[in-house]
Amino acid sequence: MVDVGHIIFQGWAPLLRTAIGTTITYIALVVLLRLAGPRTLAKWYAFDLIVTVALGSTFANSVLSGDISVAQSLVGFVILIGLQFIIAFAVAHWSPLRIIVNPQPTLLVHQGKLVRDAMRSQRVAEADVRAAVRQHGIDRLEDVGAVVLEADGTFSVIRQLGSEASALADIPELGGSNAANRSD
Known part of the structure; x- marks a missing residue:
């Protein structure tokens, strides 16, 4: 038998986890994107799109999944934005990569x-x-x-x-x- 009540409400702890996790990951993502600079969200090259989609997915998973900790989400954000920054820097300074990426x-x-x-x-x-x-x-x-x-x-x-x-x-x-x- 399906417990509809459990589907709708599983207690206060998951709601609190979602509220705290969403707030922390949201603030962290805004700070990281500001630090990464406007290139991160500028015109959409293929690797920019990948990073943006991955950031959104990481954010959504951190907000909705009880199996993913806030720390894991933050590590994911830092790695994704760091990789985007490294690729953007390399593309700007090393022409062979520019030709491959763009x-x-x-x-x-x-x-x-x-x-x-x-x-x-x-x-x-x-x-x-x-x-x-x-x-x-x-x-x-x-x-x-x-x-x-x-x-x-x-x-x-x-x-x-x-x-x-x-x-x-x-x-x-x-x-x-x-x-x-x-x-x-």
Whole structure:
């Protein structure tokens, strides 16, 4: 027989554990995220998403599971944020890792023409490109010099390509290369 009362209420001790554990882990997570800096919750690269989801899962488990101690949750938070910090630091200072962790920008529109092979390989719909162009106040695709799908999934719209466009130095289709990703 199912004890509905036990399903709804198992006593004050589990509620107290949840209240104390939630408060401590919440405060710890806020402090750790502040210490880690804005990069931890900035634009979503793949490893940022993994860390964010893992932090949420760790937080939820610490709040709801009586089998996980607050100390275990705190260790999990510190390790996850520490790994994210180490990877972000390494990506910023060691170009081979940057190329592995962050995808290269992809040219989707060049001189007003859609680069359909690139759009297909990146799974970007023409409607998404047109929306990005409109968001930049341009009403004709033909008036766009370039649309670039950035490593974080956002679109950069460039009205006119200059002959020495240094901001496009890491886009192979425009003569750039991964060498532009190297730290000096």
